[in-house]
Amino acid sequence: MADPSVHVFNGRLYIYPSHDWESGVQENDSGDHFNMKDYHVFSTDDVENGEITDHGVVLDTKDIPWAGRQLWDNDVAHKNGKYYMYYPLKDQNDIFRIGVAIADRPEGPFKPQPEPMRGSYSIDPCILEEKGEYYMYFGGIWGGQLQRYKNNKALEAGATYPADNEPAIPPRVVKLSDDMLQFAEAPKPVLILDKDGKPITQGDNERRFFEASWVHKYNDKYYFSYSTGDTHLLCYATGDNPYGPFTYQGVILTPVIGWTTHHSIAEFKGKWYLFHHDCVPSNGVTWLRSLKVVELKYNQDGSIQTIQGQ
Numbered sequence: 001m002a003d004p005s006v007h008v009f010n011g012r013l014y015i016y017p018s019h020d021w022e023s024g025v026q027e028n029d030s031g032d033h034f035n036m037k038d039y040h041v042f043s044t045d046d047v048e049n050g051e052i053t054d055h056g057v058v059l060d061t062k063d064i065p066w067a068g069r070q071l072w073d074n075d076v077a078h079k080n081g082k083y084y085m086y087y088p089l090k091d092q093n094d095i096f097r098i099g100v101a102i103a104d105r106p107e108g109p110f111k112p113q114p115e116p117m118r119g120s121y122s123i124d125p126c127i128l129e130e131k132g133e134y135y136m137y138f139g140g141i142w143g144g145q146l147q148r149y150k151n152n153k154a155l156e157a158g159a160t161y162p163a164d165n166e167p168a169i170p171p172r173v174v175k176l177s178d179d180m181l182q183f184a185e186a187p188k189p190v191l192i193l194d195k196d197g198k199p200i201t202q203g204d205n206e207r208r209f210f211e212a213s214w215v216h217k218y219n220d221k222y223y224f225s226y227s228t229g230d231t232h233l234l235c236y237a238t239g240d241n242p243y244g245p246f247t248y249q250g251v252i253l254t255p256v257i258g259w260t261t262h263h264s265i266a267e268f269k270g271k272w273y274l275f276h277h278d279c280v281p282s283n284g285v286t287w288l289r290s291l292k293v294v295e296l297k298y299n300q301d302g303s304i305q306t307i308q309g310q
C-alpha cells in the first residue's frame with residue numbers, strides 16, 4: 001500500500017491508500033509501473049498499539065465506466081452523512097482525470113459516478129474542509145501530466161516545462177460544488193514562494209512542487225506539504241488562506257528507500273502523525289510500497305521538526 005490519505009471520522013482513524021501490486025509493467029519516468037486497479041480502506045482506534053482493520057476492496061476499476069488504467073492516490077471527505085472519495089485514473093485516451101465515488105460509511109464500499117469531474121485533469125487530489133467549504137488541491141508533473149496544462153486548458157504543443165529560472169509549474173486548488181461532485185470554479189494555481197516572496201523556480205528541484213499535495217491546519221496556519229519527486233523530499237510551505245500563497249519553510253521527511261515519497265498529516269488522540277510509504281519490505285522495488293507512520297513534532301514557532309527517512 002502507498003500514498004496514505006488519513007482522516008479521523010467518528011473518532012476512528014481511517015487510511016485511504018493506493019494499492020500497489022506486481023502487474024509486470026516495465027518501470028519508466030511516466031510511472032507506468034504504478035499500474036494499480038483497486039483500493040482497500042484500513043482503520044484503527046489506536047495508531048501506536050492497536051489492530052488495523054482491512055475493510056477489503058472498496059472501489060475497483062472494473063466498476064468505473066470511463067476507466068482506462070492506473071488508479072493513483074485518492075482522498076476522502078465527509079459531508080452531510082456521505083463520504084466522497086476523489087481518485088485520479090487514466091481514461092480510455094490515457095489522460096488522467098479525477099473521479100468521485102460515494103459511500104454511506106467511511107469504510108465504503110464507494111460507488112463511482114458514471115463520468116469523471118468536468119474539467120478535471122492530472123493526479124493526487126487532496127481535500128481540505130474549512131468553514132463548511134471543501135477545497136481540492138491536485139496536480140503532479142512528469143507521469144502526473146500537469147505539464148500538459150496551462151490556464152486549465154490542454155496545451156496543443158503537449159508537455160511544456162518552464163525554463164529553470166522561471167516559476168515552477170504550480171499545483172492547483174479549487175473549491176468544490178455544494179453537492180461535492182464538481183468544481184465550483186476554475187482551478188487556480190497554488191503559489192509557493194521563498195522567504196523573499198519570490199516564486200520557487202522550476203530549476204530548484206529541492207524545493208519545487210512535483211506531486212502529492214496535502215493541506216492541514218495547525219495554530220490557524222495552513223500547511224501545504226508536497227513531494228519534490230526527483231529529489232525525493234517531503235517539504236512544506238505555510239500560508240494564511242486556503243488559496244495561498246504559501247511560503248516555503250523546510251523539509252518534513254528526508255528521502256526514504258524507494259523513488260516516490262508521499263504522505264498525509266493528521267492529529268489523533270492528542271498527537272500529530274506523518275503517514276507515508278517506503279520500499280523497505282520489498283527491498284527497494286519502487287512499485288511495491290508499504291505504509292509507515294511516525295509521530296510529527298512542531299517547534300514553538302510552528303515549524304515542523306525534520307524526520308529522517310532512513
Ligand code: FUB
Nearest residue numbers: 034072073211212260262
Ligand atoms: O502511487 C502512484 C503515484 O506515485 C502517486 O499518485 C504519486 O504521488 C506517487 O506516490
